[in-house]
Amino acid sequence: MRPSHLRRLGVFAGAVVVLGVVVVLSLMVGRQSISPVDVIHALMPSATGDNADIVRGLRLERTIIGLVAGAAFGGAGALMQALTRNPLADPGLLGVNAGAAAAVVTGFAVFGVTNGFAQTWLGLAGAAIASVAVYLLGSGSRSAATPARLALAGAALTAVLFSYITALSMRDQDSYNEMRFWVVGSVVNRGMDRLLLALPLILAGIVIALLVTRALNAIAFGDDTSKALGLGLGKARVATAIAITLLCGAATSVAGPFVFVGLAVPHVARILVGADQRRVVPLSMLLAAAFMVLCDTLGRIVSSGAEIEAGAVTAILGAPLFIALVRRRTLTATS
């Protein structure tokens, strides 16, 4: 084994350890102080009572949802940055989150859809339609979709869709209560049943994501170079878009929209293991899962008043982290 291999192995091992520590913290820390021994007791399947309700009912559930949603958003962000060759790409960029949210909100407000199963698929369909719409808008008549045009189309569509969601949510009190969920992401009491509906889709997204990483390395060369090298990238692009849609659509339907997780974490991953997508994508998933759970845990303890939603914490922590990254590296660093 070459030293650089060892180093990368070390990075992955380190990420797993960090993830483990964060998970333990998430189970130990909360508004109700429970001693570590009691937490372990409460984790036993036979345990009942207040501690079991808090540790197993609340903390374990939000930890699992945070892990899954974090991995999905991190993976999707890495894929999106590679696909669009745009270091500012974010699951919001291709209008994926907004599309998912708009579809679910329409289902609820217009057709009264509250069923979790239907909502998951609506979210996915919305994400897919939005991705296609952005791709068509960004392609234009004369040229293929460039990163800049895709980003502009995505930003425009996202703005339109969020205005639409806001308009619908103001229709009446019930709509407002239901749709608060689509404004700030949170992992509290999202329901394991909802997660179980989304899990197969997220797993499929992760598998596809890991399979396309080699082709993504070729995409990094740019269209012209790739063509010159004789690489057919059309299929890989479609597969990547499908993976992004699956990951974001399903994760958003569970936890709501999150920002900066998909944006900032892949940059950290690239700093640690270089530009090879075969390492960047899985490491982004691991780190984003840890980041998400950490943000949720911090949200429980940073204020003396109410808990702060994980979605708000990721934005608060993610923004300066991202600015620091942008200042540290030039923006062409994705390739």
Place this chain on the structure above:
Amino acid sequence: MIKKFAGTAVALVATFALTACGGGTEAATTDSAASTAPAGPFEYKDALGKEIKLDKAPSVVVAQSSVAAALLDAGFEVKGAYGELKPDASGKLSYQAGSLDLSKITVVGSTYGEFDTEKYALMNPELLVDYTFDAKSLWYVPAAQSEKILGLAPAAAVPGNYETTDAAIETFVDLAGKLGADTGSAALATSKTEYTAALAAIGEAAKASGLKVAIMSPSTDSLYVADPLYLPEGNTLKKAGLDVVSPENPKKEVFAQLSWEQATQFNDADVILVDARTYEAGKADLAKVATWANLPAVKAGQVYNWYAAAPYSYKSYAQIYAELAGQLKAAKKL
């Protein structure tokens, strides 16, 4: 609702400051013969500290729905209303609209943030009445439109918060009287008797069982617990003899926003009153929250409606308190 109000209240402040002087004091000119209005001038000192003086009592009054409903029960009919006025699937209005009849009034807005300024202008309004919760802005008047709206007719703000429901109701009876309603009517007297009787029944049930009651607005994200000392119905129920608990470390506000981990503080509550505006819609999701589902009061099925933002009238609170008295009588000390 809670967050929605807090967020928009701030935005409303600035606009209102600009328009309060212009819209408040000038007398509205009206050529329509006021049939119900008394001949004398209308004078009212509102909750924003504004003196409203009109040559005669206004006949075209437009009010926020809860305000309009309270005035109606006190004997005064508004011509138009805005607020929560969207009928549900079965065509029924929310309890917040009291006995309002949509066929008899012009609706200029049917939910929060909705106000049809043109429709309002075409009514030739003479007075607008709405709550104020921050002593600066009107509750359901959208900030962006408030300058225009307040320019069309003077606005009277009624306080959003009261010490007791008695004080709240009397505020509306007083205003209705000034607007020309017969506040000595037999109907009003009957409602008042029923109101007093319902509170007495609550007192008896409380004394017999010693039930501990918590008032909450649970959502899946957070548990909002109301402090009865900052809630008119909370104080009234306490005065009637009911043991309504305050959240730990009270914040001197209506609501304390708690983590669901802290729900276990309420293991000793025998009865939980939940926000009727939102409870039904979120019931199924709440059932999956372990620290909610395992609260003794929830397990025992002793969860009843708290009719938050109901119109402050003897009629509506007589019904609310009578319903609660019946529930408390049937509830068991856990």
